[in-house]
Amino acid sequence: MVQLRIGLIGGSGLGAALTGAADGKRHVIETPFGKPSDAIIETEWAGVPVLLLNRHGPGHLLNPTQVPYRANVFALKQLGCTHVLASGAVGSLRDEFRPCQLVVPDQVIDRTTKRAGTFFDRSAVHVEFAEPFCPVLRQMLLEAAPAATASLPAGDGDPPFVVHGRGCYVAMEGPAFSTRAESLMHRLLGGDLIGMTAMPEAKLAREAELPYALVSLVTDYDCWKTSAAKPSEGPQPPADPHVLLKEITRHLQLATQRATALLQATVELMARESQRLAECPASRALQLGIWSDRDAIDRDEVRRLAPLWGRYLSASDEPVSP
Secondary structure: OOOOOEEEEEOOOHHHHHHHOOOOEEEOOOEOOEOOOOOEEEEEEOOEEEEEEEOOOHHHOOOOOOOOHHHHHHHHHHOOOOEEEEEEEEEEOOOOOOOOOEEOOOEEEEEOOOOOOOOOOOOOEOOOOOOOOOHHHHHHHHHHHHHHHHHOOOOOOOOOOOEEOOOEEEEEOOOOOOOHHHHHHHHHOOOOEEEOOOOOHHHHHHHOOOOEEEEEEEEEOOOOOOOOOOHHHOOOOOOOHHHHHHHHHHHHHHHHHHHHHHHHHHHHHHHHOHHHHHHOHHHHOOOOOEOOOOOOOOHHHHHHOHHHHOOOOOOOOOOOOO
16 A cells, blocks of 8 residues: 655646645755745645645745756655646647646656756766656546546636646746747647746656656647738737736636646545555656666765665665665
8 A cells, every 4th residue: 555645736826726725734844955945735635645835936936947846856755755746837839738728748848958957966867757757647637537527617608627638748948938939849849838847847756756747737829829810911910918918817717726626636536546556657766777886976965865765775884785
């Protein structure tokens, strides 16, 4: 039986919604990589301990580049987290992924450039990352979708509650949004969604042996999609930015409600079928990933990162056998 402690990382919209409404124990902790974005709130869903973390911090003051990804993931690991479900707002690069819909992506293209992407600065650690999102958690999110849909009937005029089971997430640096040329390039690269926070978060979770899956909240079509004006009508004026922002905010609010329902239904499913979670491959990511001579790794570094690789290395002069 897997003893679950589920980390829930909320992005734009969902981060404040989850932590703002939660009662529970507040963990204010330090890590070798500094402080996390915010206090981590420990509470329970469906009888399972959950650790809620607002990725962008109180008041959404941390832009995507400034998010302390290493501190966030390390803090969850320190607190005994076993699995991570994350969320984040995205733009759509495909007609079929419509605003207000949710997507459970299966792939990532990393185009970030300014972020520390590993915990292991003083050793050679190479984790497998061909499948960046946990297949077991992704499947459980999709299985939970009907229950989430049933729990949140659509309001008058709301688009249907749709959860897509695949998609390639392009992680860009930001904080500015794409140019139209970049948006079209991302489509040519095979991207389906464009966002700013999945990386290096997903990669760090893998290094921490935390199975990780992402729920993407579609807010708009990015800037590749222009109005379908007839050639005879000539160039069309740009949309009123105030109207556009209001529309995106409304989409995010609805998608946030739906993502919350999906996460709650998924945690309930995880609680009922926890034995399936023993099959998450990320829980053994470092087993073959530590390439440095283990006797040569500095013992202070072993101690510093003990929550990550302590099961494979000893802080004494006698290393642990793999």
